[in-house]
Amino acid sequence: MAFIEVSGVTKAFPSGAALRPVLRDVSLSVERGEFVSVVGAMGSGKSTLLSILAGLTRADAGTVTVDGELVTGVRRNAAFVFQNYSLLPWFTALENVRLAVAASCPSLTREQQKARATRTLEQVGLGNALSRRPWQLSGGMRQRVAIARAFATEPDLLFMDEPFGALDALTRETLQGELMRLCSSAAKPVTTVMITNSVEEALLLSDRIVPMLPGPPATLGMPIVVDLPRGRTVAQLAHDERASHVRAHVVATLTAALGQRVRRTPPDPNTTLTAAALAEESP
Amino acid sequence: MKRLLDFLLPLVGIGLALLVWWGASLKVTDLPSPVRTWEESKLYILEPFAKRGEVDQGIALLAYYSLIRVGQGFLLGAAIGTPVGFLLGVSPLLTRMFDPIMQVMRPISPLAWLPLGLILFRRSEPAALFAIAVCSMWPTIINTMMGVRAIPQDYWNVAKVLRLSKTTTFLKIIVPATLPYMFTGYRLSLGIAWLVIVASEMLTGTPGVGGFLWQEYNSLIYAHILLAILTIGVIGFVLDRLMGFAEGKLRTV
Numbered sequence: 001m002a003f004i005e006v007s008g009v010t011k012a013f014p015s016g017a018a019l020r021p022v023l024r025d026v027s028l029s030v031e032r033g034e035f036v037s038v039v040g041a042m043g044s045g046k047s048t049l050l051s052i053l054a055g056l057t058r059a060d061a062g063t064v065t066v067d068g069e070l071v072t073g074v075r076r077n078a079a080f081v082f083q084n085y086s087l088l089p090w091f092t093a094l095e096n097v098r099l100a101v102a103a104s105c106p107s108l109t110r111e112q113q114k115a116r117a118t119r120t121l122e123q124v125g126l127g128n129a130l131s132r133r134p135w136q137l138s139g140g141m142r143q144r145v146a147i148a149r150a151f152a153t154e155p156d157l158l159f160m161d162e163p164f165g166a167l168d169a170l171t172r173e174t175l176q177g178e179l180m181r182l183c184s185s186a187a188k189p190v191t192t193v194m195i196t197n198s199v200e201e202a203l204l205l206s207d208r209i210v211p212m213l214p215g216p217p218a219t220l221g222m223p224i225v226v227d228l229p230r231g232r233t234v235a236q237l238a239h240d241e242r243a244s245h246v247r248a249h250v251v252a253t254l255t256a257a258l259g260q261r262v263r264r265t266p267p268d269p270n271t272t273l274t275a276a277a278l279a280e281e282s283p
Numbered sequence: 284m285k286r287l288l289d290f291l292l293p294l295v296g297i298g299l300a301l302l303v304w305w306g307a308s309l310k311v312t313d314l315p316s317p318v319r320t321w322e323e324s325k326l327y328i329l330e331p332f333a334k335r336g337e338v339d340q341g342i343a344l345l346a347y348y349s350l351i352r353v354g355q356g357f358l359l360g361a362a363i364g365t366p367v368g369f370l371l372g373v374s375p376l377l378t379r380m381f382d383p384i385m386q387v388m389r390p391i392s393p394l395a396w397l398p399l400g401l402i403l404f405r406r407s408e409p410a411a412l413f414a415i416a417v418c419s420m421w422p423t424i425i426n427t428m429m430g431v432r433a434i435p436q437d438y439w440n441v442a443k444v445l446r447l448s449k450t451t452t453f454l455k456i457i458v459p460a461t462l463p464y465m466f467t468g469y470r471l472s473l474g475i476a477w478l479v480i481v482a483s484e485m486l487t488g489t490p491g492v493g494g495f496l497w498q499e500y501n502s503l504i505y506a507h508i509l510l511a512i513l514t515i516g517v518i519g520f521v522l523d524r525l526m527g528f529a530e531g532k533l534r535t536v
Contacts, residue, residue: 056443080444086437090459099455103445153445 002029009062021217033189037202040212079150140171323506349491356415364423372431407487422471430464470526
């Protein structure tokens with residue numbers, strides 16, 4: 001049995017008097033230490049899926065198990081990185097991270113918690129911003145704090161919801177590199193599920209890419225293995241033949257799914273735009 | 284130029300108000316003119332800490348008695364209102380249960396609460412505190428409640444994801460997130476407490492600015508009524524500014 005097992009997860013949200021289906025019969029397995037990306041268009045239900053995996057939201061039907069245990073709430077040793085950073089503005093960077101350390105390792109003394117928080121912040125290059133508050137930091141620095149907060153708890157499970165979605169291209173690339181370093185230097189293997197709308201990002205970071213086929217209700221397509229050694233770079237991916245094969249495969253799957261949806265539903269300018277945008281990304 | 288105007292325009296306003304006051308004093312024989320008010324009141328202002336009798340005291344001493352009473356009543360109201368506000372904020376059930384009561388009790392005048400306080404406590408001092416606390420706690424309750432409701436989902440998610448205990452969530456997330464709202468409530472509550480103090484002192488005859496006002500009315504020294512009125516206004520203004528300052532400090536955090 002895989003580390004994370006998702007089977008038959010279905011979710012609908014009330015919309016007025018009716019129920020709006022979001023996810024239908026979603027199944028997925030993730031091995032221990034694996035990095036899996038779920039790629040799809042905005043608003044396709046990816047975030048809902050992730051919060052069900054993390055135990056933040058209950059599924060209407062189906063089950064999620066981690067390490068053989070049924071997920072009913074947020075697990076110990078699980079960390080979450082949100083797209084909008086979700087730092088507490090009344091705390092400094094250090095205090096934000098220390099709060100997470102204190103909650104996950106109550107046995108540590110205050111000094112030990114501080115030391116670990118400091119060390120993790122130094123790892124993401126924020127050694128000189130420890131006492132700054134979130135509003136004094138740039139978007140990239142805030143997300144670094146959020147990533148440090150996740151890694152400081154030494155998680156074996158990491159959920160990331162479009163972690164670099166709000167950042168500019170350059171910052172995004174730097175942070176992706178830092179994330180790779182943190183994952184590879186972690187003491188325990190970290191099993192990661194990341195949500196993204198960028199095929200390139202998924203290609204850069206993951207072992208497998210799972211396309212999210214938009215609905216509603218959305219469901220998952222067949223996982224696509226990224227058969228490239230870890231420690232990839234953007235430049236290398238641009239010219240690698242296997243990379244372009246995977247990229248084409250992912251884009252084709254997503255475009256086909258979007259095309260079906262466009263034919264099935266009355267024309268929606270947003271959907272067609274997204275389909276066009278995805279098609280443009282394909283080489 | 285702008286700074287000069289900032290300084291001059293309020294002075295012109297005050298001058299005009301004094302002029303209207305003076306004009307009215309010419310028509311109404313019992314109303315002392317600004318100059319007569321100053322002549323008859325200067326003893327109280329120039330010797331603010333003099334104590335000549337139970338109610339016949341310097342204006343600073345009288346204000347001090349009133350402020351102590353307001354402080355106690357306000358703190359009592361805040362001590363009750365803040366936790367109640369937190370409870371109502373986190374529990375929609377409790378809100379639905381108590382909302383009608385709150386809506387009915389909120390508009391009740393301090394003059395109506397005071398006799399009830401006198402029946403309950405049989406002495407004027409606790410009755411006054413009771414009236415202040417009961418009248419002034421509503422803005423604290425309502426603003427604290429709104430503050431808790433306004434906490435963004437993000438922060439609740441942080442609490443869930445970090446698996447914070449209930450105590451930690453309360454101390455590290457709910458309280459800091461609600462603090463600016465709480466202080467808006469405290470500011471409004473203190474304003475009401477200051478309104479109530481005068482009424483309660485007038486009714487109970489206790490020494491203080493309000494008690495002084497009522498006694499001087501009974502002694503037909505009308506200039507002192509105006510002195511008391513102006514004192515009440517100035518102190519109320521200063522209190523509001525102080526709380527506004529604290530509130531502003533918290534908003535930037």
